[in-house]
Amino acid sequence: MHENLASELRRGLAVLAVLGLCETLQYGYSLKQRLAEAGLEVSEGTLYPLLRRLETQGLLESRWEVVDDQRPRRYYLLSTAGKAALAQLTAEWKNLVDTLERLGIGKEVTV
Amino acid sequence: MNAQEWIDRYVNAVGEALPLRERGDVEAEIRSLIQDELEARGAALGNPDEQTVLSVLEQFGRPETLAARYAAPRVLIGPTLFPIFRLVTTIVLLVLTGVWIFGIVVNLVLQQQGITNPFATFAGLVGGLFQVFGTIVFVFALIETFTHGKLEAEAKEQAWNPRTLPKIEQTERAKVGEVVAGIIFNILAILVFNAYPEWISAINITDGQVTSTPLLSANFLAFAPWLTVMWSLEIALSAYVLTQGRWRPLTRLLEIGLSVFGLAILGWMLVSGPLLAWPALEMPARLIVAIVFAVTAVELLVQVYRMVTRRIAGSGTPLQAA
Numbered sequence: 155m156h157e158n159l160a161s162e163l164r165r166g167l168a169v170l171a172v173l174g175l176c177e178t179l180q181y182g183y184s185l186k187q188r189l190a191e192a193g194l195e196v197s198e199g200t201l202y203p204l205l206r207r208l209e210t211q212g213l214l215e216s217r218w219e220v221v222d223d224q225r226p227r228r229y230y231l232l233s234t235a236g237k238a239a240l241a242q243l244t245a246e247w248k249n250l251v252d253t254l255e256r257l258g259i260g261k262e263v264t265v
Numbered sequence: 266m267n268a269q270e271w272i273d274r275y276v277n278a279v280g281e282a283l284p285l286r287e288r289g290d291v292e293a294e295i296r297s298l299i300q301d302e303l304e305a306r307g308a309a310l311g312n313p314d315e316q317t318v319l320s321v322l323e324q325f326g327r328p329e330t331l332a333a334r335y336a337a338p339r340v341l342i343g344p345t346l347f348p349i350f351r352l353v354t355t356i357v358l359l360v361l362t363g364v365w366i367f368g369i370v371v372n373l374v375l376q377q378q379g380i381t382n383p384f385a386t387f388a389g390l391v392g393g394l395f396q397v398f399g400t401i402v403f404v405f406a407l408i409e410t411f412t413h414g415k416l417e418a419e420a421k422e423q424a425w426n427p428r429t430l431p432k433i434e435q436t437e438r439a440k441v442g443e444v445v446a447g448i449i450f451n452i453l454a455i456l457v458f459n460a461y462p463e464w465i466s467a468i469n470i471t472d473g474q475v476t477s478t479p480l481l482s483a484n485f486l487a488f489a490p491w492l493t494v495m496w497s498l499e500i501a502l503s504a505y506v507l508t509q510g511r512w513r514p515l516t517r518l519l520e521i522g523l524s525v526f527g528l529a530i531l532g533w534m535l536v537s538g539p540l541l542a543w544p545a546l547e548m549p550a551r552l553i554v555a556i557v558f559a560v561t562a563v564e565l566l567v568q569v570y571r572m573v574t575r576r577i578a579g580s581g582t583p584l585q586a587a
Contacts, residue, residue, distance in 0.1 A: 182294075183301035199326040202298055203334035206291070218293075227297050 168196045168204060170247055173240040176214055176232045185230075205230055213239050268318040272299055275322050282332035284339070291335050299325070341406045350405045355508050357401060358394055362504060365390050366497040369455075436511040444503045451496040451503075458489045467543065480546075484538040491530050499523055517572055524565040531558040 168189070175188055182202050189196055196204075208214045213236035221227045232240065254260050276299075280292045302321045303313045325331060342350050369386070457464055466477040502519055506512055512520075531554060534540060540550045 181301065182298045183305060187305075197326070198298070198302075198324055199331050199334060202294070203331070206294075206335060225297065225300060226293065227301065228294050 268313045268315040278328035279332045282329045363501045439506045448503045451500045482539045482542045485540045
């Protein structure tokens with residue numbers, strides 16, 4: 155019923171998750187798989203353009219590599235600016251979780 | 266169809282919706298990402314089956330949606346320029362309409378001839394307005410293209426001071442139907458009194474023969490240019506109010522000014538010579554003009570009263586701290 159709100163929240167969280175995963179070299183599909191395995195389903199139409207946006211903002215660096223001597227694939231890695239942004243966003247995320255807890259949001263509801 | 270051809274079509278469709286400078290790179294990336302998905306589904310490299318490809322493409326979503334997410338939002342006229350664009354458009358189009366109406370009036374007065382084809386004349390105005398509108402859009406789009414979002418960035422960087430907030434004007438929502446009806450009436454009046462005054466005539470049927478005699482006197486028709494100027498100004502004012510959607514103190518003041526102008530014309534008509542070509546109907550005609558004069562005068566008083574009371578009410582609401 156509130157799928158749009160949930161997907162908006164997931165999109166916001168995806169930025170932090172992608173930056174975190176890109177501390178090691180990643181490519182689009184590997185990121186999608188890692189996120190899905192961890193329970194964060196992000197569509198292709200959201201994830202792949204996000205990588206490019208983060209690169210434009212200077213938070214990720216990318217390079218093309220030839221896979222199995224057959225075809226090119228683009229790999230992404232966190233840049234120096236991305237590392238600073240990741241630290242800041244992680245701290246902000248923890249603050250937000252604490253704030254929600256103080257507000258009593260997220261605790262199990264008993265009727 | 267060959268499965269590879271579906272991939273080519275998809276990549277091409279995404280590329281076409283992207284700016285040229287980003288196209289090649291994004292196309293290569295999407296092609297590579299599709300290949301990753303296909304490999305993960307066990308499809309053989311270089312020879313994937315059609316159904317798997319179509320399923321992957323469906324998962325990637327509509328090409329135009331994907332392209333829109335890759336590209337920075339593209340606008341013809343950005344939010345910083347748009348208010349200036351709207352103001353310029355409103356002023357230019359209104360001035361043009363005013364000049365057009367004035368030109369017609371001058372033409373009618375100087376050449377004393379009717380409009381041969383009112384529809385063609387009106388179509389000419391509409392065509393001209395569209396042309397000017399297109400030119401304004403083109404100029405603003407060029408400014409937007411060359412400043413390339415710098416205006417938005419500068420606007421965001423500038424420190425904002427709440428003390429720059431504009432004062433609230435005493436406005437009143439315009440009744441669209443009323444304003445449009447007024448415009449239509451004024452256009453018809455201009456056309457009839459200038460181009461077709463013979464339409465206002467007495468029809469006589471004698472022995473099956475239908476004859477018509479002009480009803481208005483030459484004295485009355487001498488007022489037509491003045492009435493036309495008043496109706497033209499009323500059209501311009503109404504058009505402006507329509508674009509704003511509300512009456513403001515200045516437009517109400519202009520409306521009052523036009524009412525005074527109308528009263529002056531009516532008063533002058535009453536004290537001048539005969540209004541009709543038929544002396545038998547002169548008295549009823551004068552009575553009608555006198556009634557119109559009285560109604561306009563009462564309306565004028567009401568307008569002035571409302572304006573003054575609104576001013577007083579408006580000035581009596583000082584800002585208070587919560």
